[in-house]
Amino acid sequence: MMIQKSKFLAAITFVCCLICSQCTQNKPVPSYSFNKKGISREVLENYLEKSITMVYFLTPDNSRGRYPYFEDDVRMIKNIGAKFIGRAIYRWGGESRLADPDYLKSAEEIVKKMHEYDPDMVFQACLFEIITTDVNNVPIPEWVFRGFAMRYEERNFSYDAMLMIPTRTDSFKCPATV
Numbered sequence: 001m002m003i004q005k006s007k008f009l010a011a012i013t014f015v016c017c018l019i020c021s022q023c024t025q026n027k028p029v030p031s032y033s034f035n036k037k038g039i040s041r042e043v044l045e046n047y048l049e050k051s052i053t054m055v056y057f058l059t060p061d062n063s064r065g066r067y068p069y070f071e072d073d074v075r076m077i078k079n080i081g082a083k084f085i086g087r088a089i090y091r092w093g094g095e096s097r098l099a100d101p102d103y104l105k106s107a108e109e110i111v112k113k114m115h116e117y118d119p120d121m122v123f124q125a126c127l128f129e130i131i132t133t134d135v136n137n138v139p140i141p142e143w144v145f146r147g148f149a150m151r152y153e154e155r156n157f158s159y160d161a162m163l164m165i166p167t168r169t170d171s172f173k174c175p176a177t178v
Contacts, residue, residue: 032083032120047122050083058089058107058123074114083120090126095157096137133159 030046039047054077060067077085089107097103114121135157145152 047084050081051086052077052080052082052084053086055087056089057085058110058125059103060110061106077114077121078117083118084122084124086124087126088123090128092128092130093132093134095132095135099138131159131162135159135162 030049031043032046034040034043054073056062056067057073057077060070076082091098111121111123114123136159138157140155140157142152
């Protein structure tokens with residue numbers, strides 16, 4: 001009786017495995033293809049189904065040293081099949097980091113390594129609504145002057161010029177933020 005019950009359970013398990021394998025084999029591979037013309041709704045939804053927020057993922061070296069769990073994050077992104085990594089690099093104050101060539105170079109190296117694993121991954125960069133006096137240390141790129149049809153001059157951004165008119169107050173009620 002026990003042998004028949006075991007054979008029955010083995011047969012049921014085998015049939016379930018066959019059914020499951022057929023279900024996954026017939027499932028179409030999602031598309032992650034888009035170009036400069038845009039992205040279709042279907043492709044956008046495919047990316048959103050595989051999205052994750054990984055704050056500072058592209059900047060694991062910070063003022064407190066190297067983020068100790070970076071390799072764990074890489075492994076997790078690969079294991080879950082993430083395609084869109086949100087807030088992977090951003091600034092909330094500390095604008096002078098943007099003028100440091102190593103800041104973006106380090107991020108670019110991480111993206112290249114991740115794209116070797118999966119070239120369809122998208123990494124989100126964000127600039128938020130806060131500006132601090134540290135922006136005074138950021139040179140205005142030449143392309144900004146060209147974009148405004150202005151003659152190039154070597155100068156930095158100006159925090160004081162960015163304060164809101166007419167109140168000229170700090171909107172975040174923090175020291176030196178706009």
